[in-house]
Amino acid sequence: MKIITKTFKIYEFDELSQRAQNKAVSDHINFVIDAMDKSSLFYHCVIEMEHMQTPWFLPSCINEAHKEDIIKMIKNNNYMFFENGELVPVDFYPKKGE
Numbered sequence: 001m002k003i004i005t006k007t008f009k010i011y012e013f014d015e016l017s018q019r020a021q022n023k024a025v026s027d028h029i030n031f032v033i034d035a036m037d038k039s040s041l042f043y044h045c046v047i048e049m050e051h052m053q054t055p056w057f058l059p060s061c062i063n064e065a066h067k068e069d070i071i072k073m074i075k076n077n078n079y080m081f082f083e084n085g086e087l088v089p090v091d092f093y094p095k096k097g098e
Helices: 020-033 043-051 055-075
Strands: none
Touching: 020 055, 043 055
16 A cells, blocks of 8 residues: 655635636636526626626626625635636645644
């Protein structure tokens, strides 16, 4: 048997570069869109984009109207990221007390 250990540097949102923060926000917007229903805080953007017949602009609409809300959601959930802004899978998170 062999045991292999690899170390990763993980970052909180505020520790990321601006470019990595933008990626984290964009990825979270895509997640929110995938999970969205009519009760979502951002559903009015869906209606607006459908009315304008431009559903492909939905991520941009949410980013423009709700970027601070998205950042707040990220911070409230204590998400961690790799240096490039990619979300760290939860099984990579340190255990409490480590």
